[in-house]
Amino acid sequence: MSDDRPATRTDTPSIDEAPATAEQMDALWADPPGLFGRLMAVQNDAIGKRLLYVGFFFLVLGGSVDSLVMRLQLAVPENDFISPELYNELFTNHGSVTMFLVILPITEGFAILLLPFLLGSREMPFPRLGAYSFFTYLMGGLFYYSSTLFQLVPDAGWTAYTPLSLTQYSPDLALDFWVLGLSVAEVAAIAAGIEIIISILKFRAPGMTLARLPLFAWAMLVTAFMIVFAFTTLVVGSFLLEMSRSFDMRFFDPESGGSSLLWQHLFWIFGHPEVYIQFLPAAGVVSMVIPVFMRRKIAGYPWLVAAFVAIGFMSFALWAHHMFSVGLPPIVSDFFSAASIAIGIPAGVQIFAWLATMWVGRPIWKTPMLFVVGFLVTFVIGGITGVMVASAPFDLQAHDSYFVVAHLHYVLIGGVAFPIFAAAYFWLPKFTGRLLDERLGKINFWLMFVGLNVTFFPMHIAGLLGMPRRIYTYDEESGWGIYNMISTIGAFVLFGGILVFGVNLLYSRYRGRLAGANPWGADTLEWSVPSPPANQGYSVPPIVRSRHPLWDQDDLHTGDPRLVRFLHALSEWPLKWRAAIVTGTNDGQPEEVIRVSGPSIWPFVAACGTVLLFIAEMIHVIAMIGVSTVVIIGAVVLWNRPEPVPTTDEEEEAFEREHGIPVRTDGGRTLATWGMGLSLMVAGIAFSTFLLSYFYLRVENEAWPPAGVEVPGLGLAIVHCAAVVVAAGIMASARRSVASGSFTGLTGGLVSAGLLTVFGGGVLLFELTHLDFTAQEHAYGSIYYCLAGFLLAVALIGLVVDGVVIGAAVQGRFTRRRHAAVENAARYWAALAAMWVIGSAALYLMPRLS
Amino acid sequence: MSSTPEPSRRPAGTSHWAVLLAGPVVATTYFFIVYLFAEASCADEWVLVGPSTLRVVVLAATAAAAAVLVTYAWRARALWRADDATTDASADERDRRDNRRFMLVVGALLLSMFLAFTVFLAAPAVGGSLC
Numbered sequence: 001m002s003d004d005r006p007a008t009r010t011d012t013p014s015i016d017e018a019p020a021t022a023e024q025m026d027a028l029w030a031d032p033p034g035l036f037g038r039l040m041a042v043q044n045d046a047i048g049k050r051l052l053y054v055g056f057f058f059l060v061l062g063g064s065v066d067s068l069v070m071r072l073q074l075a076v077p078e079n080d081f082i083s084p085e086l087y088n089e090l091f092t093n094h095g096s097v098t099m100f101l102v103i104l105p106i107t108e109g110f111a112i113l114l115l116p117f118l119l120g121s122r123e124m125p126f127p128r129l130g131a132y133s134f135f136t137y138l139m140g141g142l143f144y145y146s147s148t149l150f151q152l153v154p155d156a157g158w159t160a161y162t163p164l165s166l167t168q169y170s171p172d173l174a175l176d177f178w179v180l181g182l183s184v185a186e187v188a189a190i191a192a193g194i195e196i197i198i199s200i201l202k203f204r205a206p207g208m209t210l211a212r213l214p215l216f217a218w219a220m221l222v223t224a225f226m227i228v229f230a231f232t233t234l235v236v237g238s239f240l241l242e243m244s245r246s247f248d249m250r251f252f253d254p255e256s257g258g259s260s261l262l263w264q265h266l267f268w269i270f271g272h273p274e275v276y277i278q279f280l281p282a283a284g285v286v287s288m289v290i291p292v293f294m295r296r297k298i299a300g301y302p303w304l305v306a307a308f309v310a311i312g313f314m315s316f317a318l319w320a321h322h323m324f325s326v327g328l329p330p331i332v333s334d335f336f337s338a339a340s341i342a343i344g345i346p347a348g349v350q351i352f353a354w355l356a357t358m359w360v361g362r363p364i365w366k367t368p369m370l371f372v373v374g375f376l377v378t379f380v381i382g383g384i385t386g387v388m389v390a391s392a393p394f395d396l397q398a399h400d401s402y403f404v405v406a407h408l409h410y411v412l413i414g415g416v417a418f419p420i421f422a423a424a425y426f427w428l429p430k431f432t433g434r435l436l437d438e439r440l441g442k443i444n445f446w447l448m449f450v451g452l453n454v455t456f457f458p459m460h461i462a463g464l465l466g467m468p469r470r471i472y473t474y475d476e477e478s479g480w481g482i483y484n485m486i487s488t489i490g491a492f493v494l495f496g497g498i499l500v501f502g503v504n505l506l507y508s509r510y511r512g513r514l515a516g517a518n519p520w521g522a523d524t525l526e527w528s529v530p531s532p533p534a535n536q537g538y539s540v541p542p543i544v545r546s547r548h549p550l551w552d553q554d555d556l557h558t559g560d561p562r563l564v565r566f567l568h569a570l571s572e573w574p575l576k577w578r579a580a581i582v583t584g585t586n587d588g589q590p591e592e593v594i595r596v597s598g599p600s601i602w603p604f605v606a607a608c609g610t611v612l613l614f615i616a617e618m619i620h621v622i623a624m625i626g627v628s629t630v631v632i633i634g635a636v637v638l639w640n641r642p643e644p645v646p647t648t649d650e651e652e653e654a655f656e657r658e659h660g661i662p663v664r665t666d667g668g669r670t671l672a673t674w675g676m677g678l679s680l681m682v683a684g685i686a687f688s689t690f691l692l693s694y695f696y697l698r699v700e701n702e703a704w705p706p707a708g709v710e711v712p713g714l715g716l717a718i719v720h721c722a723a724v725v726v727a728a729g730i731m732a733s734a735r736r737s738v739a740s741g742s743f744t745g746l747t748g749g750l751v752s753a754g755l756l757t758v759f760g761g762g763v764l765l766f767e768l769t770h771l772d773f774t775a776q777e778h779a780y781g782s783i784y785y786c787l788a789g790f791l792l793a794v795a796l797i798g799l800v801v802d803g804v805v806i807g808a809a810v811q812g813r814f815t816r817r818r819h820a821a822v823e824n825a826a827r828y829w830a831a832l833a834a835m836w837v838i839g840s841a842a843l844y845l846m847p848r849l850s
Numbered sequence: 851m852s853s854t855p856e857p858s859r860r861p862a863g864t865s866h867w868a869v870l871l872a873g874p875v876v877a878t879t880y881f882f883i884v885y886l887f888a889e890a891s892c893a894d895e896w897v898l899v900g901p902s903t904l905r906v907v908v909l910a911a912t913a914a915a916a917a918v919l920v921t922y923a924w925r926a927r928a929l930w931r932a933d934d935a936t937t938d939a940s941a942d943e944r945d946r947r948d949n950r951r952f953m954l955v956v957g958a959l960l961l962s963m964f965l966a967f968t969v970f971l972a973a974p975a976v977g978g979s980l981c
Contacts (some may be wrong), residue, residue: 209945211952282933302952307957313874314967317881329892329981333906335885342967349963545941560942584948586866597941699893 012739022539024575029122029535031599036319040128040599043535045431047134048113053137055106061145061156061501062097064495066090071455073591075488077476086134087472088155092178092318095158100182101141103416104227106510107281108133108192110423111220113431115196117526117533118214120205120542122580125671127199128603128639135607137188143611144181147174154178157470159271160241162252162263167245173618176245180614185240186231187610193227196220201585202670204693205525205699206563207544208588215298218305219284222312223277230273233331236689237266240786249775249782250565251693256677257779259700261326262693268319276315278412279306282419283350286372289422290354292522293369294361297548301355307346312599314343324392326398331393340390347383351376365442366520371422374449378414382407385460400470413448413494421448421501422716426520428505433532434512435519440504444497449492458483458490511782523548528556540571541581566590566659573655576646581661582670590661594668606632633800640804642813643665664818672820673827685792687835690787694842697779704847705780709773711847716767721840723760724795727753728833730824735826741816747809750822753829754802760836761795764788785845791839796830801825856920865929866953877968880915884908884971891981892981905975912972916965927956961966 031041152174250256385407462483518527543559548551609631616624734749775785
């Protein structure tokens with residue numbers, strides 16, 4: 001590695017393209033034309049751009065217009081420009097939309113758009129999952145916004161604290177729109193997160209070791225794991241809230257053994273990492289932009305990677321610093337206070353690494369760099385006020401005041417939005433083929449930088465003077481008027497900056513300078529392909545031998561001769577299906593050639609089914625719940641069904657023999673393993689969240705179960721646990737047999753495991769229908785039914801998986817080489833059995849032990 | 851003088867991954883244990899533990915977590931030394947070694963950051979009020 005050598009190279013190494021096959025590949029990887037074709041589209045370019053466009057649309061709608069109306073209302077004391085009810089709806093909408101529908105989809109959009117080019121791969125690993133993620137996000141956002149049409153706009157704040165968000169104080173469907181609409185978007189975020197993780201770990205150019213991974217990819221890897229953990233927790237929290245609203249369950253009712261703080265815990269276990277989920281991609285962008293515009297390799301690459309990982313983990317240990325004022329035990333407050341201050345260590349490491357790079361660099365003051373410098377200034381200010389509110393005594397004074405509003409906007413606009421704009425100016429030319437206008441870009445930056453500081457700096461003072469957040473007006477005697485007037489002026493300046501960006505996008509789309517392949521003289525792989533790139537990205541996948549391939553390598557196709565032959569062969573075969581390389585997690589060496597899935601309507605259908613399910617729950621139409629469940633299951637089965645392979649086994653085996661790399665036209669074992677592993681991780685996190693809620697409620701109650709309620713007997717519990725454990729054993733045995741080449745009894749084993757699971761689930765269901773307590777009387781009953789219901793739901797999904805695998809077994813699809821589905825079924829049952837036993841222990845044993 | 855060890859031809863293995871992830875995993879586990887223990891200790895009528903044992907448990911857990919973190923740091927040092935550079939290694943082998951060493955460096959940085967995190971977190975248990 002040669003990080004100590006200043007980089008001066010700005011020309012671009014050549015890309016080998018065989019024109020004839022490149023043209024064929026472009027057609028092979030293209031999405032179908034027309035409206036129906038757009039609904040079937042799976043290309044990362046299309047999905048990434050759509051996420052960006054819709055994210056910016058929601059930014060203007062909920063991020064900007066709402067805030068301008070609120071600022072007009074607050075500009076002068078005792079104003080009656082809008083009603084208090086509308087003000088409540090506006091601040092709820094502003095927070096919810098920006099946190100759920102703007103920043104995250106934009107950062108995930110950039111990731112899906114960029115990662116294949118940045119990593120030297122042809123596509124994302126699960127293009128159809130990406131399409132599903134986009135449609136669920138879009139429909140979830142529209143579902144949420146449709147509340148306006150029914151004049152049922154949520155008004156309980158973006159945090160939806162209980163009891164305000166329960167039916168007692170929010171009796172109409174407004175909060176249901178909030179819970180369910182945003183839950184759909186959360187499902188979309190988790191799906192995209194899984195796709196991003198596997199893409200970064202397994203879809204890289206040969207030679208791209210972990211030590212050579214671009215920093216944006218490192219940042220997105222940590223972010224994607226955080227999304228999976230944090231959003232799954234929130235989905236469970238939202239489920240408990242919706243069960244409380246729709247079915248009168250008692251999780252958050254203190255008079256029936258519940259706790260309103262349980263919602264706050266679940267919300268902030270998501271909510272605080274969410275800030276870093278938004279910040280880390282921004283840090284990744286900054287780490288990519290600074291070296292390019294400083295003409296200097298990044299200083300402290302391993303330090304930055306360590307800082308990203310540390311922030312990812314530490315951010316899950318901070319949530320209760322939002323709850324200092326609720327009466328936590330002093331030692332607990334102190335833990336969270338200490339943890340909140342400690343995260344300043346990795347955050348500071350990042351700042352110093354960026355400053356060190358700038359210190360020795362030669363700056364080129366283009367618009368992306370201006371936004372990055374603006375980021376550094378404002379993020380440091382936001383970070384310092386963050387350390388202030390991490391201190392419990394100070395936070396008790398500043399809590400729910402405009403000081404906090406100022407702090408979070410410095411962090412989210414300066415620390416997140418500025419890098420997003422930098423990324424737009426930096427990377428969009430790669431995909432549009434035209435540079436954004438520099439003069440408009442500089443006007444855009446200065447309006448936003450000045451606007452941000454004029455808007456939010458006075459809020460620190462207003463907050464310290466005692467102005468609470470979420471008030472629609474204030475008295476003239478309060479002395480807050482001047483600060484609010486300045487803030488309102490600043491908000492319009494800030495909005496002017498966003499408008500200039502929109503104008504720049506439109507202007508540059510038609511009049512912008514042609515970008516060329518590498519307009520910035522940048523160092524990473526995406527700049528080696530034409531702007532805009534071909535559908536397949538790389539006809540001949542590149543070989544990476546440096547962290548900065550375009551600065552350090554003379555060309556991207558030199559390396560081990562066998563590897564070079566393999567990569568060139570891959571540009572000529574197969575030309576009938578979409579081939580991509582799966583590489584080793586840490587050494588980046590090719591492991592498999594796999595077939596990436598193509599366009600399909602089923603992700604769109606599955607997304608429609610998902611939204612329909614949530615709508616059905618909201619309006620309590622049981623038949624519609626059934627129909628939408630069938631639609632989802634059917635669509636997912638159909639999108640995953642094996643498709644005919646347009647090449648023969650002989651062709652595949654000849655390629656394997658020649659190059660020593662397995663060809664997997666069924667999708668590949670590696671992806672199947674990772675996909676199932678991450679899906680089980682999501683299930684495990686959801687299960688852990690139910691368990692955490694169970695234990696929290698247990699600790700909150702002196703008697704568990706409440707007086708007069710009998711703990712269910714152990715007899716039936718032993719029976720259903722045994723059935724599921726034996727089913728898992730049969731699955732494991734089937735997996736071992738298939739791996740050793742024996743297919744005798746495979747179908748019988750799969751059927752037996754399914755029947756045993758049906759039996760175990762039936763016993764649990766029988767017990768649930770004969771209990772002497774209900775889910776509506778006490779929090780004990782509520783969490784009991786939900787935890788048991790979760791186990792049944794996981795078993796039901798397993799039975800669908802089992803049905804698909806049985807179908808494939810009956811058709812004789814499995815061979816000694818190709819049986820990933822059987823392996824995955826065995827893994828699923830192992831996880832199911834583990835959750836079943838642990839969950840049953842909590843339900844049946846814990847009340848007896850404590 | 852001992853002979854130069856043979857350069858390893860394998861990619862980063864379990865030990866390297868363990869060093870890389872030990873810091874965050876140990877510290878996060880430690881955090882949740884002491885947090886849940888503190889919540890349980892301060893809850894009314896909780897039968898298993900009480901405030902009196904909380905301080906001792908937090909400090910003992912801190913010492914244990916710190917010991918594990920230091921042990922892994924030592925392990926990182928040993929792996930680094932065992933993977934000494936040789937001048938005649940092939941380009942592929944140099945790539946693999948660079949990657950292994952990168953994982954050790956990042957692992958060591960994480961171990962030090964999380965050691966600071968762990969010790970800092972325990973400070974309130976030394977003299978602060980508990981419940």
